[in-house]
Amino acid sequence: MADITAIAKQFVEFYYKTFSGDRSSLLALYRDHSMLTWEGTPIQGAKSILEKLVNLPFGKVQHRITSLDAQPSSPSVASLLVSVNGNLVVDDSENAIPFSQVFQLIPDGGSYYVFNDIFRLNYG
């Protein structure tokens, strides 16, 4: 599963870099049937998801990844399930908050889009 992990790592690094640098560009990674569950709140569709992400109450964000695991999510399609754990550093706070995030990525014209996205902060 070396290739799958490499693809997942590349995607996640790009996703978090975009999240930190220009959150509105994440729109291109979602589709109308994409789903985000953010801290328990379900949101559907690229535009609604972007509205949620862009309006989050923090400016500068850094995701420090501690683990990344990937598996094929279908026996027939080259889709990927990706599980990420790490620490979120918000607005240069000294307190990193553990997070976990799950993506299902669907192949689309040489690239991937996000069909499933589940995000949780772990307050412990």
Next chain:
Amino acid sequence: MADITAIAKQFVEFYYKTFSGDRSSLLALYRDHSMLTWEGTPIQGAKSILEKLVNLPFGKVQHRITSLDAQPSSPSVASLLVSVNGNLVVDDSENAIPFSQVFQLIPDGGSYYVFNDIFRLNYG
């Protein structure tokens, strides 16, 4: 997504109850093409997965769930993506260890089996 969350909750509660009570009975929940990534180690197939789970170096285990999120994982099949966060209490230790686990559940004759399973302990 109320129904999906209810199904996911029911499955996860059954899974962790079986994990605590009779780990070998988890065999029925996996298939030959099922995948487990346990702390970064990839394992494929129901028998290999069970061998891993049964031989884990702890006796008594309790999963205390802090969050459970579920989404449909396919536009066509009634499969489910389930993300669980919580604390693992091993052998009555006073130290609960945060964990995150992701399942993809595939419908199969009125029930579900586990196609994807990714487990991580977060040492923080």
